[in-house]
Amino acid sequence: MRMISSPADIVRVMSLFLLAVAITALAIAMEGFDANSLLIGIMVVLAGGLATIQTRRAINRLHRHSKRLSKAARNAERHYVSVLRRIVKLVEARDRYCNGHSNRVGELAGKIARRMGMDSQTCSMMKLAGQLHDIGMLVVPTNVIAERSRIGVDEFRTVKSHSQIGYEVLRPLKSLEPILPAIRFHHERMNGTGYPTGLTGEDIPLTGRILAVADTFDAMSNDRPHRPGMSSRDVISELNRCSPAGYDPNCVAALAGVYGFADIIEPQAQAETEVATEAVAMA
Numbered sequence: 524m525r526m527i528s529s530p531a532d533i534v535r536v537m538s539l540f541l542l543a544v545a546i547t548a549l550a551i552a553m554e555g556f557d558a559n560s561l562l563i564g565i566m567v568v569l570a571g572g573l574a575t576i577q578t579r580r581a582i583n584r585l586h587r588h589s590k591r592l593s594k595a596a597r598n599a600e601r602h603y604v605s606v607l608r609r610i611v612k613l614v615e616a617r618d619r620y621c622n623g624h625s626n627r628v629g630e631l632a633g634k635i636a637r638r639m640g641m642d643s644q645t646c647s648m649m650k651l652a653g654q655l656h657d658i659g660m661l662v663v664p665t666n667v668i669a670e671r672s673r674i675g676v677d678e679f680r681t682v683k684s685h686s687q688i689g690y691e692v693l694r695p696l697k698s699l700e701p702i703l704p705a706i707r708f709h710h711e712r713m714n715g716t717g718y719p720t721g722l723t724g725e726d727i728p729l730t731g732r733i734l735a736v737a738d739t740f741d742a743m744s745n746d747r748p749h750r751p752g753m754s755s756r757d758v759i760s761e762l763n764r765c766s767p768a769g770y771d772p773n774c775v776a777a778l779a780g781v782y783g784f785a786d787i788i789e790p791q792a793q794a795e796t797e798v799a800t801e802a803v804a805m806a
């Protein structure tokens with residue numbers, strides 16, 4: 524074990540030596556010369572100084588280890604997230620109508636967030652939230668997904684559990700903390716008719732309101748077994764008609780801006796209050 528290994532350590536030892544000499548000189552001036560006391564004084568100060576240097580070196584080593592551990596933890600979380608993305612792909616692969624849905628929702632949620640003036644880190648998190656938002660669908664049996672609109676009350680209850688289950692699956696990952704509200708509340712509706720908790724208005728986290736708009740837009744824009752996909756303009760008109768009852772008008776306006784259809788957005792007072800049937804359909 525090296526006691527001294529840097530110029531800074533040498534400077535510290537020299538300083539301590541000079542301090543020892545100064546203290547001893549002061550003691551001699553006050554009490555008279557004593558060779559033993561001089562030696563003991565110098566030894567005590569030097570031992571203390573060397574102990575201090577060793578302690579500092581140990582603390583630096585701990586800091587380095589701590590940084591390495593933090594980096595390893597971040598890498599592990601990145602790996603977990605890439606595994607989760609693959610799981611989402613497998614979940615989507617069970618149903619050709621949902622193929623690519625999560626990636627598209629992620630892209631759109633990021634664009635809406637940017638349009639609403641959010642910082643780039645939040646926009647990236649919104650993109651990730653979209654990519655992972657339906658991971659809880661892995662608990663829904665394939666036959667239920669295939670049946671879609673013809674499912675019964677019990678099956679629909681299982682489908683509705685996916686947002687809460689997605690939240691529970693992702694919750695242990697520290698790096699995903701910012702997206703958890705979006706995952707959990709992306710099926711809430713402004714008038715309280717959504718799930719899992721029936722939150723209303725601004726009690727629904729903004730990230731959840733953004734994700735709800737992006738999710739519904741993609742679901743309505745793409746073909747389903749019982750109907751063809753609608754045009755972007757028609758979907759935005761429908762979402763506008765269903766706000767503020769179903770969707771946050773600011774999020775819908777941002778969506779319209781993303782697609783260059785800002786002319787669709789009408790004054791709030793003229794907005795309908797009916798929530799679209801599609802709002803509660805499987806996204």
Ligand SMILES: [Fe+2]
Nearest residue numbers: 656657710806
């Ligand atoms: Fe969903």
